Amino acid sequence: MIEEVGTTEQGDLVINVGPQHPSTHGVLHLVITLNGETIKKVEPHLGYIHRSIEKMCESLSYRQFIYVTSRMDYLSSHINNHGCALCVEKGMQIEVPARAKVIRVLMDELTRLASHQLWWGAMAMDVGALTPFFHAFRERETINDIMEETCGARLTMNYMVPGGVMADIHPNFQKRVKEFLQFFRTKIDEYDELVTGNIIFCSRMKGIGYLSPESAVSYGCTGPTARGSGISCDIRKLYPYEVYGELQFDEVTVAEGDCFARYMVRMQEMRQSLSIIEQLIDNIPEGEFQAKTKAVLKLPKGEFYSRVETARGEFGVYIISEGATTPYRIKFRSPGFSNLSALDHMARGHKIGDLVAIMGTLDLVIPDIDR
């Protein structure tokens, strides 16, 4: 993978962006071909954080493998765990108690909020505004504190287990979430004031990195990336799981398809998540938080696929079982991997500064791509 790169035969400049670069947010390595400042080609070189999680999972039991998936998209670890738990439940035909369903959705939405907050800060940092990052972290810390109280962890939660959640919510949970809702309602308006309306920010975002609806589908883009091109692809709406079908919320789509559209989708999604949490926080049903399951899970022979909506898009878990205690083959369909494949298409013809902005709006998490 390490190669001598200088200039191409046409005299274009070839630059390695990464694996250590401030705007790749991890160990992404892009080889970009430049004509002056204009990008002619972007070629992602992956694998710097490849751990072959799929191979690892083949030797882990159905209870164990869920924990590894927290390490993929570490910013939406709850939702990754959720997808895996759903897949195992589908195979075992476990009925999840109502209380666990609501807790799971609450946790998912809190995770989505935390992930979008971090994205917002990092995105602003990519286009050169450093202050929003710290403001975003202030709010994110509150969510992390809430998570820590209930799940015992701040990043790799491992809270969802087949049949429900690992432990009941902390007695303070509802009170603190309500406090947070009130606090964040004012802060999200501040976000808009500080960044969204800024004339420099708008000129950096509007008309940049256009992704047509056809290409978005063809490249397999999901989540806010595709919804920024006007594609309706929210798994929570299309194939509702848990209690999403009973909730009042809108799927945010913006038709423009440029960086600003993707930005606006995420900003509005934060408000939608807030409203989902508000609907549920006072209506957590009483009862069990975990269904009674056997100590050793054995999935029947067959194939099981489950999909959930993470903060970055559609996360799919495909389990092929041979009836043993471990999966025969497991495949994770990670949203970032497909979203990244559209980067070259979007960045061609733009400037280096735009590449950074486009990468920011794709919201890439590298372990999610490399697995």
Place this chain on the structure above:
Amino acid sequence: MNKEELKIRLGELFPAAAFEEGGEWTTVTIDAAEWEGFAREIRWAEGLAFDYLFCVTAVDWRTHFTMVYHLTSTLHRHTLVVKVKLDHEQPVIRTVSDIWRTAEFHEREAFDLMGVVFTGHPDLRRLFMTDDWKGWPLRKDYEDPVNMIKL
């Protein structure tokens, strides 16, 4: 189209296709030689329009490989699972990266980790592993005493 309608429609188009019972979605198994024509047909045919390829999986069954393609239509909202059986010694299949652009990366991944060769792929190279890596890590017979931790 629901599961049954889809089955009838595909059965008309491809009499050779074998359907699998059970499972959440319509599952069809076809020959590797037929795959390209089949893919083009289901991508563009009216009423099918499978434009969104969301998962590409290569499975090593020790005796043979299976490529599993999960497809959805964003227009009709129906889902189809296509399975293609490949030879274990020489797993070769036609690429579909010109039909679904996302397949380019997914096929590179399958080549990198399973060693499935995609003919006609524009840029078939290792994706995650280093260029000089020996072997195909996700195969069942793969052994790497240095990097693999036995759990």
Place this chain on the structure above:
Amino acid sequence: MLSIENITHSIDVWLNRTFSPTVAVLLESLIVGLCVIGLFALLGLVLVLMERKVSAYMQIRLGPNRVGPGGSLQTVADTLKLAMKEGLTPDGADKFLFNLAPFLVIVVAMMILAPVAFAKGTQIWDINIGVLYITAISSLSVIGILMAGWASNNKYSLLGAMRSGAQIVSYELSAGISVISIVVLTGSLRISDIIASQQDGWWLFKGHVPAVISFIIFIIAVTAETNRAPFDLAEAESELTAGFHTEYSGMKFALFFLAEYVNIFIVCAIAATLYLGGWMPLHIGHWAGFNGVMDYIPSSLWFIGKTFFLIFMIMWFRWTFPRLRIDQLLNLEWKYLLPLSMVNLLLTALIAIERWHF
């Protein structure tokens, strides 16, 4: 009253009494040189600390608070660390130019200090073309940056240097034209004359709207010239990692860093001199009483106060705004600022000829 003017004057008298005039001048040059270097070091330390504190408060952090009272010695510790570090020179670099570049940048920054009036009667060199001298010398710093970018043999550095070249050459124009509008109002290029002409009020207030416009253009242009955000394209850490000084380390990096902060000080000092009266206290026309009260505040405090206020503003920009893109940056200059400043210059000339200013 103890003022800098008295101190310098008594030193001058004492030297001339003790030594022959030639030796006295030589000794004075030596003292001035040492003072400039001392001032440089002090400015670097103070401004870096100020930047870190200002950014910290804007970002709801505390900033450095461990070394010294309230973290005040943090930058001293940082400088020591940088001095101890190895100054690497990359293998493929042009060694001579690579090592020369930081010194060139710092020497240019030092030279611009010469005509700056720090307080009443405290000026190193009251040259009769003071403003022209400043504009001329400050455009030399781009050579140092281009040199650093080219000699590093690094593509990021090269891109950063090319951006910086395009940017500084463009923004010199608006900065220059804004300076000329004050020269037109004053009728002199000499710094002391410009300050004296603001005896009855600062040009920002006396010169009607054109003076305000030219002040705003000047601030924008010098922010760009000093490579500060939102115009920090030459460094642009999220795009070019560190731009032209990517390959520099240790003390050579520190020199670039120091030059950046000293340049900010200098451009703010010039802005304060041209538009806010330099060391001149706030005077309003012929209100003798008010002016008398204002005169009680030492002139050096006025100068430092105004300069640091402008520095704070430039820091405020940096920690609020996103970065522009290179084509947007050049569009802003060539399509908006340059025509605007030219029209503005005409208006200023009209005001000067018709004596409409106060």
